[in-house]
Amino acid sequence: MAEVNVLDDTGHPISEKIPALPLRAGEPFSFEAERESLRRLYAMGDFSDIRVTATRGQFGLNIDFIVQRNYYNNVVRVDGLKPPPTESAAIAAMRLSLGEAFRQSALQEALARLKGVLRDNGFYQPKITWALEPHADTRQMDVAVSVNPGSRARVGKISVENKTPYTNARLLRQSKLSRKTSLRQEAQSRASQRLKKFLVNQGYLGAGVVISRQDYDAKSGDVPLTLSVTAGPRVRMETAGAHVSKSRLRKLLPIYAEGAVDEDLLQEGRRNLRNYFQSEGYFNATVDVSSRKDAQENEQVITYQVSRGDRFRLAGVAFNGNKYFGASLLEARLKLQPASFASNGRFSQQMMRDDADSIRGLYLSNGFRDAKVSTDVDDHYRGKRNNLFVTFHISEGPQTRIASLKIEGNHAISTAALLSVTGSTPGQPYSDSGVSSDRDNILALYFNEGFPSASMEAQTERAGDNEVKLVYHVAEGRQVEVSKLLLTGYEFTRRGIIARQVTIKPGGPLREGEIASTQRQLYNLGVFNNVQVAPQNPSGTDPDKAVVVDVQEGDRYTIAYGAGFEMQSVAASCGSAVSTSNSGKITECNPNISKLEASPRGIFEIARNNMFGRAQTLSLAARASTLEYRASLDYTANNFMNQRSLVLQLTSYADKTQDISTFTSTRFQGGAQIVEHLTPSSSLSYQYFYRRVVASNLASTINPLQIPLLSQPTLVSGFEVAYARDRRDNPADATRGTFNTVDFSDAIETIGSSASYLRGYFQNSSFYSFGRAFVFARSVRFGVEQPIGNTVPPYSPSCIPNTQGAITCSTVPLPERFFAGGGTSLRGFGLNEAGPRDPTTGFPIGGLALLIFNQELRFPMHLPFVGNRLGGTVFYDGGNVYDDIYHITLAWKSKSLTDLNYWSNTIGFGLRYPTPVGPVRLDVGFLLNPAQYEFTPQATAANPNPAPQLYRLPRYGFSFNIGPVF
Amino acid sequence: MRRALCIITLLECLSQPLTARAFAPAQDTGANTDLASRSKPIPIDGIAVRIESDIITESEVQELAAYQQLVDGKPQARSEIISELIDQWIVQGEASAAQYPQPLKTDVDGAVTQLQKQFGSATEFQRRCAAAGISESSVRSILRRQIYLSRFLDFRFRPAAQVDSSQVQKYYEDNLVPKLKAKGEKIPALASVEPEIREVLVQQDIDTLSQQWLDDTRSGLTIDILPQGTGQ
Structure with missing residues (x-):
């Protein structure tokens, strides 16, 4: 042969890298070599058809392999459906995988499967048309399927093959199958399950129910069903x-x-x-x-x-013979549970055997190949009858160590890089699980460097007493490279928005990690329902792959609504007595009595997603109850300024709350915030905020002329910087990790604020788990506000009204101060009850400094009926809200009856029931040092010289919440 | 596949002479044509079937057709040839995965010799090969493959092929005796022919089991049969 060429159907040589072909120029022609060459070219996966021709040339025979390039599955859309089935269910049933070679036969099979799904859902006469849209430049094939499903069939006559003691009518009633209802596979399955459940509940444990369809009657649109029911014994x-x-x-x-x-x-x-x-x-x-x-x-x-025999108590568990592992580590692995509060412990022979196996497994995986574990049970521990004590006797045996580790067969990745991910290094204990873990880590490295078919075999050889030589044989396979990136499936989203999230680089290796991170980042935009990333021609031997990123945009509008119930304890019980002061009528309220208020709550949200195709969201949310009204309008722009780590949020909301019954707060707030995600667990935010707060309803409780400051409308305008680092394992119910947050804000009169003040707040929380299910959680919170400029502290002598009643200074607005008390801070107090009180009404007015310590120990309990789902806590809460930073003190008692700056101490007990959204908590706090305080009511016509009234804060605080304390 | 199995069964189990096949005009299969005398591109091969990520080539289809022309006097229809090759592909894959050993050279030589004997002489055999358009090496290759695949099927399904005495008896009474009676030949005792009858029945069972397995396997494969001479 003179020449062997691989040409496309225009006669030009192809650009793809061709593998070495057995048929070579200069060698005699053989069909065997020609067929093998044809197979190797086809195996590349790039070509749908290949013809071989021979031409007589000047120097001999010219053999041409003429290829026709594949098209690959791309976007598949199905419209016209009447759910069920949904479009995604229909597409899933068709199984035209993204990136696979497009074949007409596969399309026909897919359409047959689609028809099957439609039939299952009652559409027996669908009209299905389809259109192909090939993209010659990218070799992608879009498939658009249009379905006219017709009318959904209805259930026709139901025949019953009854082998039960019940009547047909009873069986039909139990199944809830009825004629003329829409025919749907899911409804049929539910009917079958209902009927089976009914029979099982009646004691027919072997009952069988089969619902089969007869032929569709096109005239009536009905499908007769046969219900075959067998009760069994x-x-x-x-x-x-x-x-x-x-x-x-x-x-x-x-x-x-x-x-x-x-x-x-x-x-x-x-x-x-x-x-x-x-x-x-x-x-x-x-x-x-x-x-x-x-x-x-x-x-x-x-x-x-x-x-049953006697009831025992598992007094304890001990280990002997263990040198390599400490008792605490071994105990953490046990299913056996020694007795604790309200629990006899957990013991069974099976548990003990499982624990012995688990301990032995731990030793085996650390090189102790001859480890043995036996158990001993003392059922008269300390001479008490039925008092068990279990001892695990461990014979560790010698530890096998690795004498040497050699890696062979690696070329693309250096030995040093592979060794950095292996744990089985010389001197380390040998274990099969360690080798398995090394295999996973080494292969993960290769998969992430574009070697999808890499494999590794391990070989061990004895090397003296208790030592082995380890050799890892790596077969790298071929590296797959990304030839180009194809973005597809988007309609509204700007291409650049998608492209910036793609971490896969053309010309580089096809890394699994980059595929995963691309998917994750595209999902994080919040505008796509489905993101698929797949190489074209995944199974072909051609090492250059085009990678397709297919996105399915979500609905432009999302609507959510819901209803709920809220309940909280609010301060003040206001009676019906009304007295007349110089300023008008005043309702008398007792500041020392809190009341429980409950209210239903409704929620409605609507969001417009993917605004301008930039993955930005505009949302409106409204929440209403008698305790609170709130409406918010937010605009969120991810990837602000094309930076993946920056998010811009513009917010505005109006809020009316009655969580402090000193007043009703109406708040209007707006802000612009940029959040910078520094790491996955930490972020920095920069915010401008604007708040207008009106404290209303004061007239019924506090004389506004007497205390005009509190009734003035306030306006706060300022800047805030906040840093947060959250390393908790579960923010809703942490058992380990830390949470830290620091924020500084500055309200400034020159930019419209009614008061100028600096505010700093710091929180540090940490969580430690130990034993089986014990958690120690602690937190410290510190906050301080400092008036600056013309702003003075509340009740400052320089802020007393003049003879005309005018106020010439400003103070930190009431709602802007620190408050504490309740289920998420100091549990010995009612909600927001801690700290300074108003000298004329006795109501809490907050303070300019806050210092709170929380400590709690969470433990498991084993109780009748609920088992071990309910946990308990014992806690200590200390701290208070103070007039200002200079009044922070650890004093046990306050200095006077009008000075409530002291350190409160609360101990308590709580119950916790875990839920997916956080624990449901009931906490009872006992205030060890409840303060006494005094206030002198306003003078009234009836009582021109009121006597001071003395109260002591309640000793007990009850709170019921969902979510963590801190 | 069934046809191949029957041919091997006849060659290996029964010793009755075969009648010579009638001559049929040799078909021009397009292979081994003198290409050197032409300057226009001549199609010599292509893809006949796409099966999973592999192919069956047009030349393989034509080669098997030529072989059938040689052995049977005429080839099967194209669709049947393709079906046979698909079955061979399935069995080949299974045998390779099981690392089943290839037949010895002596076994293949023996099969070639047996086939040549049907044509009377080696010269006649060569002449008939040329007329059918198939080379001797291709015939040898096909025979080797068929021996390999049939032995693998035997290995795979013989353990499951169970024949009891009543079945042997029934075959003797319903098939062998009437056939021999019709020919006027002496009817041997059951005991003397029982091993042969048992083997025939086992082979039939193997045939049934293997066909069932092939049908089940084929239903799970992605197979595209391309129109002859055209692309997708």
Whole structure:
């Protein structure tokens, strides 16, 4: 042969890198070499068809492989559907995977599957048309499917094949199947499950229900159904020797879940019952199972005979023989649980065996190949009957170590780089799990460098006593490179917005990490329902792959609405007595009595997403209850100034709250904030804020002429910088980690604020878990406000009204001060009750300094009925709100009856029930040093010289909340 | 695949002479044509079937057609040839994954010799090969492949092929005896022919099981049969 060429269908040589072909110029032609060459070219995955031609040339035979390039699946859209099925369900059923070679046959199969899904959902006569849109430049094929589903079929005549003691009518009623309802697969499945559940509940544990469709009647649009129901034998479960609730039996006995009765399931139920009683403290419990036929009732009776034996208490657990691992580490792995408050502990023979296996597994994975663990149970510990003590005897044996580690076969990644991710280095303990972990880490490195078919085998060889030589053989495979990036699927979003989130680089290796980070960043924009990143031609041998990023934009508008209930304790119980002062009528309120207020709450939100195609969001949210009204309008722009770490937020909201019954606060706020995400756990925000606060309803409680400062409308305008670092494992219910936040703000009169002041706030919280489920949580909060310029502290002598009643200075507005008290700060106080009080009304007025310490110990409990879902806490809360920073003190008592600057101390107990959104908490705080305070009411016509009134703060504080304390 | 199995079964199990095939005009399959005398591009191969990430080539289809022309006097329809090659592809994949050993050279030589005997002489055999448009090396290659695949199927499915005495009895009474009676030949005792009958029944069972397996496997594969001589 003179020449061997690979040409496209225009006759030009192809640009793709061709593998070495067996058919070579200068060698004789053979069909064997030609076919193998044809196979290798096809295996590249770039070509849908290849023709081989021969031409006689001047110097011999010219063989041409003429290729036709593939198209690859791209955007698939299905419109015209009437859900169900939804578009995404229809596309998923078609299984035209992004990036796979497009084939007409695959499209036909996909359309057949689509028809199947439509039929399942009652559409028997759909009209499906489809159109292809090939993109020759990118070799992508878009498929647009248009469906006219027609009318959904309805359930026709329902025939019942009844092998149960119930009537057909009863069965139909239980299944809730009825004629003329829309025919949907999901509804059919639910009907079948309902009926089966009904029969199982009646004791027919082996019941079977099958709903099958007959032929569709095009004239009536109905599909007749056949309901085949078989009850099987009736089974009655009994327990003897101990009471077990029905719900508990259902959880323990697998015959209920499986819907069948066989020997294996009966024995499994026996073991589950035994383990249950053992875990309840009946450590020697035994359970036997027997079955008999009750001819009179025509049912099978299965009896679990329980012999509980004595109830034990697991006093403790100890280890001996362990040198390599400390007892605390071993104890943390145990299922056995020694007795604690309100709990006898958890023990069963199975648990003890599992724990011994777990400890042995720990030793094995650390090179102790001969480790043995045995157990010893003392059931008369310290001479007390039924007091158990378990000892684990550990024989560690010698530890096998690695003498040497060699890595072979690596070329693309250096040995040093591979060694940096291996834990099995010379001198380290040898374990199979360690080698497995090394394999995962090394392969992850290769996958992330574009070697998707890399593999690794480990070989060990003895090297003396308790030593092994380790050799890792790496087969790198071919590196896959990104030839180009194709962005597709977007309609409204600007291309640049998407492109900036893509971390995959053309010309570089195809890294799995970059695929994952691209997907994550695109999802984080919040405007895409679905993001797929896939290489074209994934299974072909061609190492250059075009990578497709396909996005599916979400709805432009999202609407959310909901209803809820809120309840909180608010200060002041106002009676109906009214007296007349110089300024008018005043309602008398007792500042020392709090009341519980509850209110339903409604929420509505609407958002316009992806504004201007820039992944920006405009949202309006409204919340209303009798305790609070709020409406907010927000604009969020991710990737502000094309920086992935910057987010711009423009906010405005109006809020009317009654959480401090000294006054009703109406607040209007606006702001512009830039948030910079420094790391995944930390951020810095820069904000301009504007707040207008009106404290209203003061007239009914406080004489405005007497205390005009508090009734003045306030305007706050300023800047704030805040830093937050959140390393908690779960912000809603942390068990480890830390949370730190610092913010500084400055309200300035020259930019419109009614008062000028500086504000600083700092919080540090940390969480430590130990033992099985114990958590120690602590927090310190410190805040200070300092009036500057013309602004003076509240009740400053320089701020007394003049003879005309005019005020010539400003003070920090009431709602801007620090408040504390309640379920999220000082739990010995009612909500916002801590700190200084108004000298004429006695109501809390907040302060310019705050210092709070919280400590709590959370522990598991094992209680009847709820088991160990309910946890407990004991806590100490200390601190207070102070007049200002100069009045912060640790004094146990306040200096006088009108000076409430002292250090409060609260101890308490709480119950916690975990939920996905945070714990539901009930806390009871006991204030060790409740302060006495005095106030002198305003003079009235009836009482021109009122006597000072003396109160002591309540000793107990109750709070019920969802979410953490701090 | 079934046809190949029957051919091998006949060659290896029964010793009755075969009648010579009737001559049929040799078909021009397009392979091995004298290309050197032409200057226009001549198509010599292409993709006949895309099966998963592999292919079956047009030349393989034509080669098998030529082989059938040689052995049977005429080839099957194209669709049947393609079906046969798909079946071979499936079995080949399974055998390779199981690392089943290739047949020895002596086994292949024996099969070639057996085939040549059907044509009377080596010269006649060569002449018939040329007329059918297939080379001797291709015939050898096809025979090697068929021996390999049939042995693998035997290895794979023989353990599951169970034949009991009643089945042997039934075959003897319903098939062998009537056939021999019709030919006027002596009817041997059951005991003397039982091993052969049992083997025939086992082979039939293997055939059934392997066909079932092939059908199930094929239904899970992505197969595109391209129109002859055109692309997608």
